[in-house]
Amino acid sequence: MSSFQKRVFSGVQPTGTLHLGNYLGAIKNFVELQKEFECIYCVVDQHAITVEQNPAELRSNTLEVLASFIAAGVDYKKQIIFQQSSVAEHSQLAWVFNCVSRIGWLNRMTQFKDKAGKNKENVSVGLMVYPNLMAADILAYLATHVPVGDDQKQHLELSRDIAQKFNNDFKVDFFPLPEPLIYGNATRVMSLRDGTKKMSKSDASEFSRILLTDSDDDISSKIKKAKSDSDLIPDNKDQLQNKPECLNLINILSACSNESIEKTLVSYAGKEYSKLKNDLADKLIQVIGPIRTEILNLLNNKDELNKVLDMGSEKASTIAGPILKEVYKIVGFR
Numbered sequence: 001m002s003s004f005q006k007r008v009f010s011g012v013q014p015t016g017t018l019h020l021g022n023y024l025g026a027i028k029n030f031v032e033l034q035k036e037f038e039c040i041y042c043v044v045d046q047h048a049i050t051v052e053q054n055p056a057e058l059r060s061n062t063l064e065v066l067a068s069f070i071a072a073g074v075d076y077k078k079q080i081i082f083q084q085s086s087v088a089e090h091s092q093l094a095w096v097f098n099c100v101s102r103i104g105w106l107n108r109m110t111q112f113k114d115k116a117g118k119n120k121e122n123v124s125v126g127l128m129v130y131p132n133l134m135a136a137d138i139l140a141y142l143a144t145h146v147p148v149g150d151d152q153k154q155h156l157e158l159s160r161d162i163a164q165k166f167n168n169d170f171k172v173d174f175f176p177l178p179e180p181l182i183y184g185n186a187t188r189v190m191s192l193r194d195g196t197k198k199m200s201k202s203d204a205s206e207f208s209r210i211l212l213t214d215s216d217d218d219i220s221s222k223i224k225k226a227k228s229d230s231d232l233i234p235d236n237k238d239q240l241q242n243k244p245e246c247l248n249l250i251n252i253l254s255a256c257s258n259e260s261i262e263k264t265l266v267s268y269a270g271k272e273y274s275k276l277k278n279d280l281a282d283k284l285i286q287v288i289g290p291i292r293t294e295i296l297n298l299l300n301n302k303d304e305l306n307k308v309l310d311m312g313s314e315k316a317s318t319i320a321g322p323i324l325k326e327v328y329k330i331v332g333f334r
């Protein structure tokens, strides 16, 4: 591992406006990691089409995710931000990985099982081989560190399995085993309506999630309506075990204030959830407000955003091109 240059890679699907889970679980960390690492962040449109997409919406969502990266603080001049489909090496390497990865491994992926449900015979092949493409995204750059939310942990384990099997099969030490970076107080932000489900873009209820483009009023009213409890706030986490919605609010507040959960609990113990919610709404407005303003600002200049993507793709290809060539040599293509 140490022989590999440290490099961060991560991706976000352009399947709708990003929410607080995407921000706290991933993008906030993308921004911090820039201080220490060379970072490559990708809008993964090829992953998005594993389920049906409206082409016009996909195009505009791609720019919105890019704008969200920049608005949150990713420096597109220093780092690389780009669109997956414009760098062919991702799908080329994914084909090699389709031949390394095992059907049994993919069948065990909980996200595939959840998404396919009872409809397993009728979902796209892409949805099943999705984790192979994800491994290709990361390994096309020999990336060593991958910041993601908790829900991507299993996919990353599969990326490591693929890297390891490739190295073993071809008797090389070519791919690093990428390390997941899952950290912070909100690695799994839950729905504001049902604390047993993760906050997601696809939940039917808009009140289940806070969007990065929500107005201050939207944020306040969503937090006010969030499910909580009529008991007073306890002083330790154990007492919240059967109250996932309450724990979620405390996790979110801790993450936004960069405080430990224990410290937040000490400050709120014995108080009502309405007090916590008021403070949480204020904090979220403080955190999300400037990001929203900047996203909307950036989206006014789509030509500029397209230029950023073109520049990013060029830089990404410069790294991925020679790596893919090596892979092709290793497998015997030339």
Ligand code: TYM
Pocket: 009, 010, 011, 012, 013, 014, 021, 022, 023, 024, 025, 026, 044, 047, 133, 134, 135, 137, 138, 146, 147, 148, 149, 150, 151, 152, 155, 186, 187, 188, 189, 190, 198, 199, 200
């Ligand atoms: P995606 O687009 O679903 O989500 C983007 C990032 O947000 C995190 N996330 C969350 N974190 C905390 N709480 C939540 N409720 C929550 N919801 C989403 C995700 O964990 C993710 O980090 N397969 C990936 C995209 C991808 C990728 C990659 C990631 C494609 N190739 C290579 C890393 C490396 C996905 O669908 O993320």
